[in-house]
Amino acid sequence: DTEVTQTPKHLVMGMTNKKSLKCEQHMGHRAMYWYKQKAKKPPELMFVYSYEKLSINESVPSRFSPECPNSSLLNLHLHALQPEDSALYLCASSQETSGNTGELFFGEGSRLTVL
Amino acid sequence: EDQVTQSPEALRLQEGESSSLNCSYTVSGLRGLFWYRQDPGKGPEFLFTLYSAGEEKEKERLKATLTKKESFLHITAPKPEDSATYLCAVLPGFGGGTASKLTFGTGTRLQVTL
Numbered sequence: 001d002t003e004v005t006q007t008p009k010h011l012v013m014g015m016t017n018k019k020s021l022k023c024e025q026h027m028g029h030r031a032m033y034w035y036k037q038k039a040k041k042p043p044e045l046m047f048v049y050s051y052e053k054l055s056i057n058e059s060v061p062s063r064f065s066p067e068c069p070n071s072s073l074l075n076l077h078l079h080a081l082q083p084e085d086s087a088l089y090l091c092a093s094s095q096e097t098s099g100n101t102g103e104l105f106f107g108e109g110s111r112l113t114v115l
Numbered sequence: 116e117d118q119v120t121q122s123p124e125a126l127r128l129q130e131g132e133s134s135s136l137n138c139s140y141t142v143s144g145l146r147g148l149f150w151y152r153q154d155p156g157k158g159p160e161f162l163f164t165l166y167s168a169g170e171e172k173e174k175e176r177l178k179a180t181l182t183k184k185e186s187f188l189h190i191t192a193p194k195p196e197d198s199a200t201y202l203c204a205v206l207p208g209f210g211g212g213t214a215s216k217l218t219f220g221t222g223t224r225l226q227v228t229l
Contacts, residue, residue, distance in 0.1 A: 041221065042204075042222065058216075088156070091158075092158070100146070102147050102148075102204050102217050103149065103164055105161060108157050109157065109158045111156065
């Protein structure tokens with residue numbers, strides 16, 4: 001069982017909707033990540049939080065808005081998405097806080113479909 | 116530009132038929148090479164970290180090795196439950212103060228049949 005929990009597992013939304021993806025980890029890690037993964041493609045980094053502060057933003061469109069309320073929680077707020085944003089959104093955490101690590105612990109992902 | 120290439124793209128094995136997956140990389144100053152397993156519709160599961168050429172790591176039927184240009188994931192006597200996509204990722208060294216970023220390959224889809 002993964003120690004990184006993501007909700008919801010599946011989400012269908014229209015282009016005018018506002019929704020949020022949630023992630024929680026119970027490993028005491030102080031770095032958390034959002035990745036986006038399209039079918040048969042590798043994960044693409046979106047954001048990195050270190051000690052609840054945004055440390056890396058990979059030029060993600062503003063319709064994606066991350067939030068880290070505390071060291072265990074990570075949210076991704078979605079607004080005015082496009083159909084091409086449909087993907088598996090993965091949350092991950094790591095013990096290393098600089099963002100310079102490859103030992104990530106991923107959740108099971110949230111499958112997002114934008115109509 | 117950092118590059119990671121995995122081959123083959125897909126591999127079908129019979130149970131017990133050992134084989135190897137390849138991960139070739141071009142990176143400026145390797146800090147680490149990482150192997151992950153990903154089941155369909157799930158997040159990647161971390162398997163191994165390799166730091167320097169000659170290093171080897173083992174876990175059950177899997178063994179990862181590293182040279183200066185590539186890494187291999189050897190699967191010995193695979194079982195159907197080993198079926199998954201195996202991802203390789205590299206972490207480059209620092210350059211000019213820019214934060215390093217993990218670069219994933221596109222993966223090898225492994226199917227093990229009875």
